Amino acid sequence: MSTVEPRNTGERHSYDVVVVGAGGAGLRAAIAAHDAGARTAIVCKSLLGKAHTVMAEGGIAAAMGNAWPEDNWKVHFRDTMRGGKMLNNWRMAQLHAQEAPDRVLELEEWGALFDRTNDGLISQRDFGGHRYARLAHVGDRTGLEMIRTLQQRAVALGIDVFMECTITEILKDGDRVAGAFGYWRESGRLITFEAPSVVLATGGIGKSFKVTSNSWEYTGDGHALAVRAGASLINMEFVQFHPTGMVWPPSVRGILVTESVRGDGGVLKNSEGRRFMFDYIPDFFKAETADSIEEADRWYTDKKNNRRPPELLPRDEVARAINSEVKAGRGTPHGGIYLDIASRRDPEYIMRRLPSMYHQFKELADVDITKEPMEIGPTCHYVMGGVEVDPDTAVSIVPGLYAAGEVAGGMHGSNRLGGNSLSDLLVFGRRAGLNAAYYAARTHDAPVTVDEDAVVAAADAALAPFSEEGGENPYSVQKDLQEVMHTLVGIIRTAEELEQALGEIEKLAERSRHLTVEGNRQYNPGWHLAIDLQNMLWVSECIAKAALTRTESRGGHTRDDYPMTDQDWGTKNIVLRRHDDSVELAIQPLPQMPAELKALFEEK
Known part of the structure; x- marks a missing residue:
C-alpha cells in the first residue's frame, strides 16, 4: 500500500465560469459563457468528444415545421407536458419548445450536417409521444454530430479544457460558490478551481443500476455534488427505462436500440409472433393512436393519416407493456421481446436510415437486422430528476451553482419524450452558461474566496x-x-x-x-x-x-x-436536500401554469 500526502492540495486555476461536463449541455454552456465575456473552463471526466451525448441516436426534437407545417411550439409544449404526465415545470417546457428550433439552426450554422428533405430543408423524423415528425437528425448518430459540432466550436474559441479530470467537491464561500476541487485521473494529482460560477452538466445516474444504456461516467456526480453543496433535487423517483436495449449477448446487455427503428417502421412482437402493443394503449392516448394493425400500417405509408402506431407511445408506456409480456411468459429466449423492421422495410432503406444500428447488431450480436428481428428489453436510460433550478436562468438555490441537461430536474416531469434530451441540452446549456457568466461579472466587486480548510478537507476525503x-x-x-x-x-x-x-x-x-x-x-x-x-x-x-x-x-x-x-x-413535487449526512424529504406544490397555456389542453 502506497504512502500519500493528504495535505498536498495540488495545482490552482482561476476562472469566471467552470463547466463540469463536456457533453451537449456542458459544451453549449461553455460556448455561451465565453461569448458573454467570461473566462471559461471545461472540466470533463473522460476525453473531449467521448461524452455520453454521442450515444443519442434518434434526433433533436424541435418544432421547425419542415415535415409538418402544422407543427409549432405550442404543439411541442403540449406533447412534452402530456408525456411528463403534467408534472413538468411548465415554464421550462415552454422555453424548451419555443427556443429549440433556433438552437438547431445555430448548430447548422456552426457546421452540423443534418439529413435533408427533397426540398433541401433539415429532415425531421417521427418519435414516440410527438404528434408530428419533428426530430432533426443525422442518420441514427445525431448525438455524435452534435458533439462534433459543439466541440469544434469550443476549440475554435480557445476555451480551456481539462480532460480526464474528476470534480469531487463544490467549494463555497459562505452560501456562495467559490470553485471546485478534483483530481487528474491519469496522475492522481489534486487540482483546485477558483470560480464564482460553476455549471453542472454531468449527465445521469445509470451506473447505479445493473442493466443500463449509460456509459461509465454516469455515476450521479453532479446530483451528489449539488446536494452536498446545499442544492435541492426534485423528481428523483422518476427513472426512465428505455423500452429497447439489447438483451443478447450478455456483454452488450442494455446497450441502446434507438427509437428511430420504431419511428421508421419497426414493430414489437412477442414470442408468439403477435404485435402486442395494441393491448396496451392507455385511454389518454386512444384519440391519437391507431387501434388496429391495418390503420397503423396505413400511417407508415400515408403520413397524412394523423393516427400513430402504438409502438410510438411514450417510452414509459412501451417499457411497461414489454415488461408485462415478459412476465406473462411471452418473452424471447433471453428475456426480452422482438423488434422487427426486416419484414417491413427493404435492406437498402434500413442501411440508409439506420446504419449504426445495422453495424451495432452485426458486430456485437451477429444479427443482421435487414433479415431478422432484434431481441430487446427495457434498460435504465435516463433520470428525469435532478437539481432544482430556476427555469429562466438555470441557477439552483445555491448562488453561483447552475445545472443543465440530465443533471437538472423539472423539464421532463415524470417521463421524457425521445428527442427532447438533445434540445434540452442546447436550450438550457445556453441559458446556464449565459447566466453563469452574468453572475460572475456581478461578483467582481465582491469576489469570492476559497476556504483553505475546505480544500484540505476535500483532499483528505478524496485520498x-x-x-x-x-x-x-x-x-x-x-x-x-x-x-x-x-x-x-x-x-x-x-x-x-x-x-x-x-x-x-x-x-x-x-x-x-x-x-x-x-x-x-x-x-x-x-x-x-x-x-x-x-x-x-x-x-x-x-x-x-x-x-x-x-x-x-x-x-x-x-x-x-x-x-x-x-x-x-399531480400537483406536488418531492424535494430532497441534505441534512447532516442523510437525505431530508419535503413536498412542495407544483408551479401553476398560466391560463393561456392551460387552454392548449382544452383544444380538440
Whole structure:
C-alpha cells in the first residue's frame, strides 16, 4: 500500500465560469459563457468528444415545421407536458419548445450536417409521444454530430479544457460558490478551481443500476455534488427505462436500440409472433393512436393519416407493456421481446436510415437486422430528476451553482419524450452558461474566496481509501448496489421492496466508509470507483426515498401497490436536500401554469 500526502492540495486555476461536463449541455454552456465575456473552463471526466451525448441516436426534437407545417411550439409544449404526465415545470417546457428550433439552426450554422428533405430543408423524423415528425437528425448518430459540432466550436474559441479530470467537491464561500476541487485521473494529482460560477452538466445516474444504456461516467456526480453543496433535487423517483436495449449477448446487455427503428417502421412482437402493443394503449392516448394493425400500417405509408402506431407511445408506456409480456411468459429466449423492421422495410432503406444500428447488431450480436428481428428489453436510460433550478436562468438555490441537461430536474416531469434530451441540452446549456457568466461579472466587486480548510478537507476525503487497511473492495460494493437498485427500485416498485432497498443502501453506505484501495494514485480505477461510489449511494438513497413517498404510478415511476395515477399527487413535487449526512424529504406544490397555456389542453 502506497504512502500519500493528504495535505498536498495540488495545482490552482482561476476562472469566471467552470463547466463540469463536456457533453451537449456542458459544451453549449461553455460556448455561451465565453461569448458573454467570461473566462471559461471545461472540466470533463473522460476525453473531449467521448461524452455520453454521442450515444443519442434518434434526433433533436424541435418544432421547425419542415415535415409538418402544422407543427409549432405550442404543439411541442403540449406533447412534452402530456408525456411528463403534467408534472413538468411548465415554464421550462415552454422555453424548451419555443427556443429549440433556433438552437438547431445555430448548430447548422456552426457546421452540423443534418439529413435533408427533397426540398433541401433539415429532415425531421417521427418519435414516440410527438404528434408530428419533428426530430432533426443525422442518420441514427445525431448525438455524435452534435458533439462534433459543439466541440469544434469550443476549440475554435480557445476555451480551456481539462480532460480526464474528476470534480469531487463544490467549494463555497459562505452560501456562495467559490470553485471546485478534483483530481487528474491519469496522475492522481489534486487540482483546485477558483470560480464564482460553476455549471453542472454531468449527465445521469445509470451506473447505479445493473442493466443500463449509460456509459461509465454516469455515476450521479453532479446530483451528489449539488446536494452536498446545499442544492435541492426534485423528481428523483422518476427513472426512465428505455423500452429497447439489447438483451443478447450478455456483454452488450442494455446497450441502446434507438427509437428511430420504431419511428421508421419497426414493430414489437412477442414470442408468439403477435404485435402486442395494441393491448396496451392507455385511454389518454386512444384519440391519437391507431387501434388496429391495418390503420397503423396505413400511417407508415400515408403520413397524412394523423393516427400513430402504438409502438410510438411514450417510452414509459412501451417499457411497461414489454415488461408485462415478459412476465406473462411471452418473452424471447433471453428475456426480452422482438423488434422487427426486416419484414417491413427493404435492406437498402434500413442501411440508409439506420446504419449504426445495422453495424451495432452485426458486430456485437451477429444479427443482421435487414433479415431478422432484434431481441430487446427495457434498460435504465435516463433520470428525469435532478437539481432544482430556476427555469429562466438555470441557477439552483445555491448562488453561483447552475445545472443543465440530465443533471437538472423539472423539464421532463415524470417521463421524457425521445428527442427532447438533445434540445434540452442546447436550450438550457445556453441559458446556464449565459447566466453563469452574468453572475460572475456581478461578483467582481465582491469576489469570492476559497476556504483553505475546505480544500484540505476535500483532499483528505478524496485520498481516504488509500489509508484504510483491510476494508471493502469498491467493486463488490458497487455490484451489490446495482443488484439492490435493479431488483428493488427497478421498473416496478412496491413499498415493501423500497423499504428493503433503503435498509440495504444504508448498509452499503456504511461499508463504503471503509473502502480499501491498493497501489498508488496513477491509473487506479479502483480509486476512481471508490470516489464515484459515494455519489451513487447519495443518488440511490434519493431515488428510493422519493419512490417510497410517491404513493401512485406516474410516468417512469410504477408502483405495483398503487397502480393508478392519483390526481392529488399531480400537483406536488418531492424535494430532497441534505441534512447532516442523510437525505431530508419535503413536498412542495407544483408551479401553476398560466391560463393561456392551460387552454392548449382544452383544444380538440
